[in-house]
Every structure is written in structure tokens, then in C-alpha cells.
Amino acid sequence: MSGSRLRRYLSEALRLLRQRRFSTLRDKSRRMAEAMAPRVSMSELEAVCAGDSPLVCVVDSAQGGGAAIAAARSAAGWREQGLGTLHLGCDPMGRITVNVTLPDEAAHAVSGRLDDWPLLPASVSAMEIHSLAGFTEPHAVAAWLIRAMARIQDKGVE
Structure with a gap:
């Protein structure tokens, strides 16, 4: 810190x-x-997201308040529609956090900290951005968002 x-x-x-x-x-x-959540490796994240369940990536770095509430409601809505959620955020220290919730499951399949921005899994079909304010490296966030959106758009063209 x-x-x-x-x-x-x-x-x-x-x-x-x-x-x-x-x-x-x-x-x-x-x-x-x-904030001292366990680390999640990229291979562990890929393994959890590798199933047939489509996921929606919800990006929210808010540390509470309206944006965090909106992101939580949105994620619950996606799960009601039968989609899982890959929630990317940050802890109070600015480190990247991830929570993956699969459809029809109340508990997170994986939850913890990431060392770097992940390659968006192939099962992610959409992305919602609620808040980017808590991330400490705006250039890294922007670069990741560009790559992630390109990957989603390329999948939609196929």
C-alpha cells in the first residue's frame, strides 16, 4: 500500500x-x-468458468454505496435469468478481486484476489461496467477493458 x-x-x-x-x-x-482474501490463480479461474454455463462479467470497484448496490442487483438479475456472473472489483487496497457465481448456486464457486487482470473466459457473453473509481491503475483497466470487449465482440461475430 x-x-x-x-x-x-x-x-x-x-x-x-x-x-x-x-x-x-x-x-x-x-x-x-x-481485503486479505485468498489468491485465485488464473488456472483456477479458467477451470471454474470452463463449464457450459454462460457468464456475464460485472465490473464494479465501488466500496459500497449506490454503484455497489446496483451491481449486486444486476448480478442477481442475471442469475435469475439463468446466467452466471464473473464479478471483478477491487478491495480497499486497490487489488483486483474476483467472485464467480454459477447459475442456480447461492455461494461463490471461487472468490479471492487476482495478481493481474484475467484473460476473459470464453464463457463470458456480456459485460456490465458499474464503477471504475476504486481501481488504482487506470491505464491497466482501460487496456484490459479494450481487450475484453474485443473478445466479446469477436465471439458475437462468429
């Missing part, structure tokens, strides 16, 4: 303590602890 990000987190924690907003501070610290 960069020094400026650490200073920002510490100043935010101090502000919340002064305002006696303990529940908000507890929620934020819980999200920080959840």
Missing part, C-alpha cells in the same frame, strides 16, 4: 473516531480485513 493511501486511511479513521462514528469505523475495518 502506498504511503499516501495509508495516510488517507489513518486520517479517515481518526476523523470517524472524533465524530464518534464507531459503527462506520467498524464496517470500514471489516472491509479492510476482508
Whole structure:
């Protein structure tokens, strides 16, 4: 974590303590602890997504609020339609996170952190972008989005 990000987190924690907003501070610290999710390898992600179930990629880096709620509702809607979801986001530290939920399953098939942007699995048929604000490397995000959208469009042409 960069020094400026650490200073920002510490100043935010101090502000919340002064305002006696303990529940908000507890929620934020819980999200920080959840940031230590296990790593997911690219091969593990490919294996989970390799089935016949079509997936929709939902990109959302929001750390709560309206965009996160909209992304969660959208993912639930896709699952109601019989599609799985590949949710890409980031933790409070800016690291890439992934959750794959297959159709007709309540629990995530795989959940954790990624070391790098994944190659979009062939089973992904559509993409929704809700928030890019939390990602710390905008150039890497833009490059990945261009490749991912090209892959989806190429599949649609076939």
C-alpha cells in the first residue's frame, strides 16, 4: 500500500473516531480485513468458468454505496435469468478481486484476489461496467477493458 493511501486511511479513521462514528469505523475495518482474501490463480479461474454455463462479467470497484448496490442487483438479475456472473472489483487496497457465481448456486464457486487482470473466459457473453473509481491503475483497466470487449465482440461475430 502506498504511503499516501495509508495516510488517507489513518486520517479517515481518526476523523470517524472524533465524530464518534464507531459503527462506520467498524464496517470500514471489516472491509479492510476482508481485503486479505485468498489468491485465485488464473488456472483456477479458467477451470471454474470452463463449464457450459454462460457468464456475464460485472465490473464494479465501488466500496459500497449506490454503484455497489446496483451491481449486486444486476448480478442477481442475471442469475435469475439463468446466467452466471464473473464479478471483478477491487478491495480497499486497490487489488483486483474476483467472485464467480454459477447459475442456480447461492455461494461463490471461487472468490479471492487476482495478481493481474484475467484473460476473459470464453464463457463470458456480456459485460456490465458499474464503477471504475476504486481501481488504482487506470491505464491497466482501460487496456484490459479494450481487450475484453474485443473478445466479446469477436465471439458475437462468429
